[in-house]
Amino acid sequence: MSIFSAALLLFLVIDPFGNVPFFLSVLKHIEYRRQRWIIAREMVIALGVLVFFLFVGRYVLLLLDISAPALSMAGGIILFLIALKMIFSDSEEIFGKSPEGEPLIVPLAIPFVAGPSALATVLLLMAREPSRWADWLVALTAAWFLSAVILLMSNRISRLLGFRVLVAIERLMGMLLTTIAVELFIKGIKQLSL
Numbered sequence: 576m577s578i579f580s581a582a583l584l585l586f587l588v589i590d591p592f593g594n595v596p597f598f599l600s601v602l603k604h605i606e607y608r609r610q611r612w613i614i615a616r617e618m619v620i621a622l623g624v625l626v627f628f629l630f631v632g633r634y635v636l637l638l639l640d641i642s643a644p645a646l647s648m649a650g651g652i653i654l655f656l657i658a659l660k661m662i663f664s665d666s667e668e669i670f671g672k673s674p675e676g677e678p679l680i681v682p683l684a685i686p687f688v689a690g691p692s693a694l695a696t697v698l699l700l701m702a703r704e705p706s707r708w709a710d711w712l713v714a715l716t717a718a719w720f721l722s723a724v725i726l727l728m729s730n731r732i733s734r735l736l737g738f739r740v741l742v743a744i745e746r747l748m749g750m751l752l753t754t755i756a757v758e759l760f761i762k763g764i765k766q767l768s769l
Contacts, residue, residue: 578714581700585718587752588654588692591725593661593745596738597687598729601678611727613677618723620680621688625697625715628689632698633705643702644766650695651760657692658756661749688722692752699759 576584602610636646700711725732733741 576700576703578710578717581711581714582717584755585693585696585715586721587748587755588657588690588696589688589718589722590661590745590748590752591722592732592741593748594687594726595729595732595741598683598726599733601683605677607730610730614683614726614729615723617678617680617683618688618719618726620684622716622719624685624689625693625719626712628694629697629701629711629715630708632694633701636698636702644763646695646699646702647759647763647766649763650692650699651756651758651763653695654692654752654756654759657690658749658752661752662746688719688726 598614602613605613697711697715700714701708704711736744
């Protein structure tokens with residue numbers, strides 16, 4: 576997998592366009608300037624969590640005795656379930672309702688940016704080719720940066736594109752993610768048979 580492919584996969588998994596309506600609904604009672612600060616803070620927290628899982632995740636897998644094929648298949652299943660929800664429901668239904676007040680870590684940083692599928696994806700990338708950690712870090716940073724820009728501009732994007740277009744983009748990303756999820760599952764099965 577190339578750096579570009581990994582970055583695209585992570586971008587699809589993070590799903591910033593699908594998260595725009597959710598971020599706006601969670602932050603609607605907060606002043607616009609404060610919203611941007613909260614989004615920036617949550618994105619930095621999410622990046623920290625993803626980088627932590629990128630470097631420490633494989634040791635957790637070793638400790639739990641989880642094989643690469645099992646991780647690939649589980650990652651494929653998680654991505655598939657997230658993709659199905661992206662296609663057939665709205666953003667708020669994917670991970671449930673958000674708590675009251677100003678969000679801190681939950682639900683914006685985790686699970687909407689650094690969610691189960693993003694964590695599984697970085698674990699999977701590192702488990703397959705740990706020697707390419709610098710490539711995966713570049714891919715993760717690129718996907719995160721583009722997602723952060725989109726989410727920081729969420730008010731403008733929402734006004735420009737409208738709700739229907741955002742939903743259509745989210746569903747398209749969900750369809751692409753479904754294909755990637757099936758491919759991960761098939762690769763896991765192939766690794767088992769070797």
